[in-house]
Amino acid sequence: MRTPDDRFADLPDFPYTPRYLDLDGVRMAVVDEGARDGDTVLLLHGEPTWGYLYRKMIPTLVDAGLRVVVPDLIGFGRSDKPASIEDYTYQKHVDWTFGMVTALGLDDITLFGQDWGSLIGLRIAAEHPERFARIVIANGFLPTAQRSPSAAFLVWRTFARWTPVFPISRIVDTGSLTRLTKVERAAYDAPFPTKEYKAGARAFPRLVPLDEDDPAIPANRAAWEMLASWDKPFLTLFGTKDPILGRGDGPLQRHIPGAAGQPHDRLRGGHFIQEDQGPELARGIVDFVNRASS
Template sequence: MKVLRTPDAAFAAISDFPFAPHYREIIDAKSGARLRIHFIDEGPRDAPVVLMMHGEPSWSYLYRHMIGPVVEAGFRVIAPDLVGFGKSDKPAAKSDYSYAAHVRWMRQWLEALDLTRITLACQDWGSLVGLRLVAEMPERFSGVVLSNGGLPEGGPAPRAFAIWRAFSKWSPLFPIGKIISKGTKRGLGPQEIAAYDAPFPDASYKAGARIFPSFVPFEGNVAVPDQKRAWEVFDRWDKPFLCAFSDGDPITRGGESRWIGRVPGTAGQPHCTLRGGHFIQEDDPEGFVAAILAVTGSARG
C-alpha cells in the first residue's frame, strides 16, 4: 500500500482553525501499512466525549464553528479526519479503500484512545462509519445526534445521489472546495474553499474522496449484510438518539423517518429541522450544537 501524507505547509494559510493537531498511528490489518490518523482533541480529558465525525469529501475543519461551543458547555470534543481526508494519511490507490476498511481503521483508532461515554455527532459518511462503530461497540456510546446521513441497507439510490456518484467517478475535474460550497446554502468564501482544498495538493491525493460515493450500500452493495447486522443493534437501542436533519438537502431530506419510531432511543427526543444544505455544519452550526446539548445536557450542570 502506497501511502501519501499531505505536507503541513499545505495547511499553513488556514487562519480559522485554531486547534492543535493530534495523531495516532494504526496498522492496516491486511497490508501491514502504518496509517497516521489526525484528530482534534479539545476540552477536559475526564469530561464526557462528543465525537464529531465528518463525511465526504470534507475533514474536521467542517466542525470549526461547533468545537468551541461544545467545549464551553463542559465536554471533551474529539474530531478525527477519516483516512484519506484532512491531515490523516491517504492511501494512493482506490483499491486500498473499502467501507469495511474504514470501519476497521476507525475502530482501531477509537480503541487505541480508549474512548468511552461518547455522544456521536455525525453527518454524511461520518454517520455511515460512526453508526457502525456504535453498533459494534455500543458499550462505549451514550447517545447519537444524526444529521444528513444514515445507515442504508439496500434499496435504490436516490436520483440526486446517483448523479453525485457518477460525477465523483467520471468527472475529469473534482474541485473539492467548490463541491462543498455547492453543498451549502450560504456558499463559502475563497479562504474556506481553499481550506477544504488544502488536504489535496494534487489529484493523486483524492483516491479516497473519489471512491467513497461508490461504497454507499444501496441495493447490490457488498456491505448490505453488515448494515443489516448494525440495524439489529439500533432496533434495540434505547439510549438517546436525536435526529437533526436539514430542510435543504436534496439527498437526505426526510431521512429522519427511517429512525424516528424504529429506534427506541428516538422516543421523547426533541428532534428538529435545521436550516441549510447538505453540509449543515456550515449553514446552521448553532442549531447542530443545540441538538447535541439537547441530548447531552451540560457537563457542568
C-alpha cells in the same frame, strides 16, 4: 500519501493542532480539545470534507465543558491518503475509525455523524454499544440496500466516478446554503495538493452499498437490526434543503426506540449543515447531553 504540513498553515477559525495515531501503518490526525473529564463528543465528518467542517461547532462544545474529538478520516484532511481507490473499503473505514476510538480509550461517547460520518459511526455504535452513551445524526443514514437511492445521489455517484475534475471546495460550497469565502474554500482544498491525493474522496460515493451483493450489506443489516433495540438517547438534527438525505430522519426516528420523545429538529440547511447551522447544532448537542445526563 501525506499532505505537506504547510498546506494547513493559517487555517481560518481552525487553530487546532492534531495528534497523530498509527493505525495499521496509516496515520490518522485527530483534533482532541476540551476537558478530559467532560463528556466525550465524537464528531465524524463525511465526503469530501475533513475536521475543518466542525470549526463552527468546536468552540461551543468546548465552552460547555465537553471533550471534543474530531478525527480526519483516512484519505482526508491531515490523515494519510492511500493512493489507490482500491485501497479504500467501507470495512477499512469502520476498522480505522474504531481503531482511533480504542487507541484514545474513548467511552461514554456522544456520537455526532453526518454523511459518511453516519455510515461509519452507526456501524461502530451498533457493533460496540458499550462505548456509546447517545447518538446524534445529521443528514445521514445507514444503507441496507432495502431502499431505492434518490436520483440526486445517483447523479452524484456518477459525477464522482467519471468527472475529470473533482473540485472539492466547490462541492462543499454547492452542498451548503452559506457561501464559502475564498479562504474557506482554500481550507477545504488544502488536503489535496494534486489529483493524486483524491483517491479517498473519489472512492466514497461508490462505496455506499446499494446492491444486495455488496460486501458491506451483511454487516450493515446486522447493525440496522441491532439499532432496532437501541434504547439509549438518539437525536436527529437534519438540514431540510438536502436533496439526497434531507428526509432521512423519519426512518431513523421510526426504527430506533431511543429516538422516541427526543427533541428532533429540522433546520434550514443544506447537506453540509455544519456550514449553515454549526452553532445551533452545537447548542443542540450540549442540550442533548445535559438532558440525557440529568
